[in-house]
Amino acid sequence: MTQLATAYRTCPLCEATCGLEITTRNGAVERIRGDDADVFSKGFVCPKGASLKELHDDPDRLRTPLRRTPSGDFEPISWDEAFAEIDRRLPPILEAAGRDSVAVYLGNPSAHAMAPMIYGRVLLKALGTKNVYSASTVDQFPKQMASALMFGTGLSVPVPDLDRTDHLLILGANPLASNGSLMTSPDVRGRLRAIQERGGKVVVIDPRRTRTAKLADEHFFIRPGTDALALMAMAHVLFDEDLVDLGEAEPWLDGVETVRALALDFPPEAVAGACGIAADDLRRMARDLAAAERAAVYGRIGTTTQAFGTTASWLVDVLNALTGNLDRPGGAMFPKGAAGHGNTKGTPGRGRGARFGRWTSRVRELPEVFGEFPVATLADEIETPGDGQVRALITLAGNPCVSTPNADRLAGALEGLDFMVSVDIYLNETTRHADVILPAPSPLERSHYDLALYTLAVRNVANYSPPVFPKADDMQDEWQTLLRLTGIVTGQGPDADVAAIDDFVAHEAARLETATEGSPLFGRDPDGLMAALEPRRGPERILDLQLRSGPYGDHLGANPEGLTLAKLEAEPHGVDLGPLEPRLPEVLRTASGRVELAPEQITADVTRLHEALAEARDRNGDASMVLVGRRDLRSNNSWMHNLPMLVKGKPRCTVWVHPGDAERLGLADGEPARVVSRAGAVEIPVEVTDDVMPGVVSIPHGWGHDAPGMALSVASDHAGTNSNVLADEMLIEPLTGTAVLNGIPVELTPVRAQEPVPA
Numbered sequence: 001m002t003q004l005a006t007a008y009r010t011c012p013l014c015e016a017t018c019g020l021e022i023t024t025r026n027g028a029v030e031r032i033r034g035d036d037a038d039v040f041s042k043g044f045v046c047p048k049g050a051s052l053k054e055l056h057d058d059p060d061r062l063r064t065p066l067r068r069t070p071s072g073d074f075e076p077i078s079w080d081e082a083f084a085e086i087d088r089r090l091p092p093i094l095e096a097a098g099r100d101s102v103a104v105y106l107g108n109p110s111a112h113a114m115a116p117m118i119y120g121r122v123l124l125k126a127l128g129t130k131n132v133y134s135a136s137t138v139d140q141f142p143k144q145m146a147s148a149l150m151f152g153t154g155l156s157v158p159v160p161d162l163d164r165t166d167h168l169l170i171l172g173a174n175p176l177a178s179n180g181s182l183m184t185s186p187d188v189r190g191r192l193r194a195i196q197e198r199g200g201k202v203v204v205i206d207p208r209r210t211r212t213a214k215l216a217d218e219h220f221f222i223r224p225g226t227d228a229l230a231l232m233a234m235a236h237v238l239f240d241e242d243l244v245d246l247g248e249a250e251p252w253l254d255g256v257e258t259v260r261a262l263a264l265d266f267p268p269e270a271v272a273g274a275c276g277i278a279a280d281d282l283r284r285m286a287r288d289l290a291a292a293e294r295a296a297v298y299g300r301i302g303t304t305t306q307a308f309g310t311t312a313s314w315l316v317d318v319l320n321a322l323t324g325n326l327d328r329p330g331g332a333m334f335p336k337g338a339a340g341h342g343n344t345k346g347t348p349g350r351g352r353g354a355r356f357g358r359w360t361s362r363v364r365e366l367p368e369v370f371g372e373f374p375v376a377t378l379a380d381e382i383e384t385p386g387d388g389q390v391r392a393l394i395t396l397a398g399n400p401c402v403s404t405p406n407a408d409r410l411a412g413a414l415e416g417l418d419f420m421v422s423v424d425i426y427l428n429e430t431t432r433h434a435d436v437i438l439p440a441p442s443p444l445e446r447s448h449y450d451l452a453l454y455t456l457a458v459r460n461v462a463n464y465s466p467p468v469f470p471k472a473d474d475m476q477d478e479w480q481t482l483l484r485l486t487g488i489v490t491g492q493g494p495d496a497d498v499a500a501i502d503d504f505v506a507h508e509a510a511r512l513e514t515a516t517e518g519s520p521l522f523g524r525d526p527d528g529l530m531a532a533l534e535p536r537r538g539p540e541r542i543l544d545l546q547l548r549s550g551p552y553g554d555h556l557g558a559n560p561e562g563l564t565l566a567k568l569e570a571e572p573h574g575v576d577l578g579p580l581e582p583r584l585p586e587v588l589r590t591a592s593g594r595v596e597l598a599p600e601q602i603t604a605d606v607t608r609l610h611e612a613l614a615e616a617r618d619r620n621g622d623a624s625m626v627l628v629g630r631r632d633l634r635s636n637n638s639w640m641h642n643l644p645m646l647v648k649g650k651p652r653c654t655v656w657v658h659p660g661d662a663e664r665l666g667l668a669d670g671e672p673a674r675v676v677s678r679a680g681a682v683e684i685p686v687e688v689t690d691d692v693m694p695g696v697v698s699i700p701h702g703w704g705h706d707a708p709g710m711a712l713s714v715a716s717d718h719a720g721t722n723s724n725v726l727a728d729e730m731l732i733e734p735l736t737g738t739a740v741l742n743g744i745p746v747e748l749t750p751v752r753a754q755e756p757v758p759a
């Protein structure tokens with residue numbers, strides 16, 4: 001008999017958190033479409049959401065643990081064998097070479113699931129290594145550092161209040177392709193269109209004419225890496241033309257005069273040449289921002305993974321503050337996530353602030369940021385002998401061999417490790433170097449709640465999804481895998497009592513909550529809390545605790561109308577907690593209890609900005625080329641190219657070259673070019689287009705699926721080229737160590753002009 005059923009599930013693939021309606025028949029996915037009743041996404045879905053069917057069914061997706069054999073192949077093994085092997089090989093390294101000899105790399109999907117968000121942290125703590133790396137240093141740390149220094153926590157990131165703004169200035173983001181980032185917002189296109197429909201304006205600054213730029217009312221090309229100059233110039237105009245109006249936030253703002261003094265040196269006329277934007281246009285952009293009733297400035301990847309990532313990210317919110325748009329409806333506002341986070345915990349309005357550089361990396365002496373080292377130095381730490389050398393690596397949901405700079409060097413370094421474990425769903429460019437691969441369930445076989453993304457959402461919402469399907473026979477929950485690894489690194493062996501460790505973790509969470517002044521549960525008995533959370537276990541128990549102690553929570557009885565996980569379970573389309581609300585000063589966790597508009601660590605970087613400006617003047621008019629990235633709606637970083645519906649059609653991994661540059665360099669549309677940087681060289685087909693600025697070329701990241709020994713049968717037929725072979729691991733932004741992935745100096749030559757390489 002046919003069993004038809006409908007399940008509602010939040011899509012875990014990108015930051016937009018769309019609600020999906022998943023129709024199943026006899027335990028298989030029949031159809032996936034947008035959930036019209038979802039309180040946030042209201043039916044919006046992108047092709048990737050629908051591709052979850054192919055992901056779930058993908059025969060290449062790992063179903064059992066794998067072990068690398070001496071010949072370099074992989075053989076399936078049981079979970080018990082896998083953990084026994086890890087227990088045989090990892091603890092001796094820890095014992096002989098110390099905790100720092102084991103590095104961990106956390107990839108992007110680990111911010112999109114509860115198990116790694118909660119239990120990844122447990123594993124890290126148990127491991128006690130300083131060698132923690134993640135995708136954050138090829139992504140958003142600059143924005144998080146700026147936010148932490150200005151507002152007190154790394155997740156106090158103001159997001160544009162899309163649904164109420166009249167004027168949106170976007171720098172270095174293409175939300176029509178990416179679906180938004182550090183701005184959780186399903187259906188960005190609809191929300192941008194609505195701005196225009198209510199008479200507002202969207203302005204985009206990007207070295208490419210993106211889909212977002214095409215929708216916008218105005219678009220300006222910008223020379224990569226010069227956003228901080230452009231933003232400084234706009235700040236200059238605001239002061240110069242007496243347009244500064246701090247609005248309601250004024251009583252909480254410190255450092256306005258420091259900003260004024262710094263901006264004085266950057267009139268639009270001085271930076272126009274470097275940025276490639278006319279002085280008049282910079283002036284007008286600043287005036288428009290000031291004139292709009294409600295405006296927001298928003299910057300993303302193009303402003304973070306570049307030479308001035310932190311400084312540009314800071315200036316985005318400086319402009320929001322100077323125009324009175326910080327914390328105002330229609331401006332840039334602070335979300336309030338239901339599961340709580342740094343700026344909803346402890347004493348409202350004041351905190352410990354943020355400290356960076358508490359320790360430094362061994363080889364390049366790079367400062368720690370949010371407890372991590374830059375992934376751009378991971379290869380150094382593996383390759384360089386000496387005390388504290390990294391000898392083993394655990395990767396969790398990451399593909400650094402494609403996603404991080406000088407990818408080829410890192411791949412070589414991984415081969416030199418004594419031991420490597422990957423928790424991953426594919427045998428891919430990175431996991432092929434592992435000795436043991438531990439699979440994770442399909443997204444449809446696990447529950448979901450967006451712990452991180454709802455703290456960045458343009459509307460306060462909460463949505464929990466139970467698993468659509470029970471786990472496949474041989475599958476183990478990812479959280480249990482992480483706890484078994486925790487058992488191994490704490491010397492409890494391969495068969496540690498996972499339930500007991502989980503009890504311990506939950507009890508610690510309850511204890512911490514009851515011991516935190518300002519918590520609604522302060523002073524309560526942790527054992528009583530534990531009893532109230534029965535019979536939940538694993539991520540659900542922690543989530544229930546976080547929801548119930550969070551800003552909308554039931555406070556375990558004290559606020560009976562409040563949120564609980566049970567309430568979310570009863571609302572498959574999510575719970576709408578309303579539009580963003582002003583949160584100053586309560587949101588602040590700075591030591592001063594004020595908004596630090598001019599944090600010293602960042603303002604010190606303005607010296608470098610002056611130098612960059614001088615250099616740009618010297619360079620004026622030369623023919624040097626720089627590389628930037630791009631995203632495509634049907635990709636998700638490096639790992640979804642094994643799904644036929646996402647790779648069909650014409651190849652997308654091409655280098656965009658402006659017609660003028662193509663002519664000068666002898667490059668022809670459709671012909672291969674050789675692109676060379678300090679770090680490496682690739683050959684890639686040329687796409688001649690005036691959608692890219694002269695002097696700039698663009699290659700999407702996440703491709704290059706041609707390494708040997710992988711099990712990616714579809715992706716390897718659409719291999720493309722790995723752009724991070726070109727990204728230079730020595731080019732990092734100094735404050736956070738985030739890799740410069742946009743604005744990489746490159747040279748291009750036609751391949752046909754090359755001498756054939758002698759055999």
Ligand SMILES: Nc1nc2c(c(=O)[nH]1)N[C@H]1C(S)=C(S)[C@@H](COP(=O)(O)OP(=O)(O)OC[C@H]3O[C@@H](n4cnc5c(=O)[nH]c(N)nc54)[C@H](O)[C@@H]3O)O[C@H]1N2
Nearest residue numbers: 107108139397398399400403423424440629637638639701
């Ligand atoms: N040149 C250039 N490089 C870039 C960028 C760029 O714009 N330009 N963008 C950067 C950004 S923003 C990011 S976030 C990084 C991403 O960097 P990474 O996170 O290292 O790379 P991903 O491609 O996201 O790889 C995710 C990995 O997780 C696995 N995976 C997927 N789902 C699961 C799961 O449920 N459980 C487990 N255990 N594994 C899973 C996949 O198989 C894959 O191996 O790339 C960065 N690299």
Ligand SMILES: Nc1nc2c(c(=O)[nH]1)N[C@H]1C(S)=C(S)[C@@H](COP(=O)(O)OP(=O)(O)OC[C@H]3O[C@@H](n4cnc5c(=O)[nH]c(N)nc54)[C@H](O)[C@@H]3O)O[C@H]1N2
Nearest residue numbers: 172174178181224225300301302631632633635636637742
């Ligand atoms: N379809 C799809 N969606 C995704 C992802 C994906 O790979 N594919 N990845 C997800 C992840 S992990 C993230 S972090 C987000 C990222 O989300 P977005 O930041 O929106 O990502 P991009 O589309 O890469 O947009 C970055 C833009 O910056 C421009 N740019 C490059 N250099 C500069 C510069 O110096 N200045 C300025 N002003 N612009 C510059 C690029 O041309 C590009 O258009 O997307 C997420 N969503």
Ligand code: SF4
Nearest residue numbers: 011014017018046049
């Ligand atoms: S926009 Fe993002 S969350 Fe929405 S369906 Fe697409 S991949 Fe999933």
Ligand SMILES: [Mo]
Nearest residue numbers: 108135139140
């Ligand atoms: Mo990212």
